[in-house]
Amino acid sequence: MKNMRISYFHTLLNSSTIYLKNGFFLFCMWVGGYIFPFFYSFLSYVSDGYI
Template identity: 90%
Template sequence: MKNTRISYFHTLLNSSTIYLKNGFFLFCTWVGGYIFPFFYSFLSYVNGGYIFFSLFLLLFLLFVCGCLTML
């Protein structure tokens, strides 16, 4: 009976981990796909693209981290 409880707990933990990974991946793709073009057009218009490069690196790294969690 004790082994059954442990295996149930590990199954629940694994399923929640997969759910969190999928959620983080979807969040990263949402940020990269929907938020990023808006910031691109806005910052390139206002500042001539100086802040744009650092923001691009931040969002790109966020997207890459989201993709790596799916491996």
């Protein structure tokens, strides 16, 4: 019973780690896609539309 609980916890930990890595990657992509247009327009505004 103790081993079963430990293995269950280990599996849960592994799956949550994988989920967190994928979630972090997706979150970075989402944040990048959300911020990039504002950053680009800010850069073009600062350089007076030379970009």
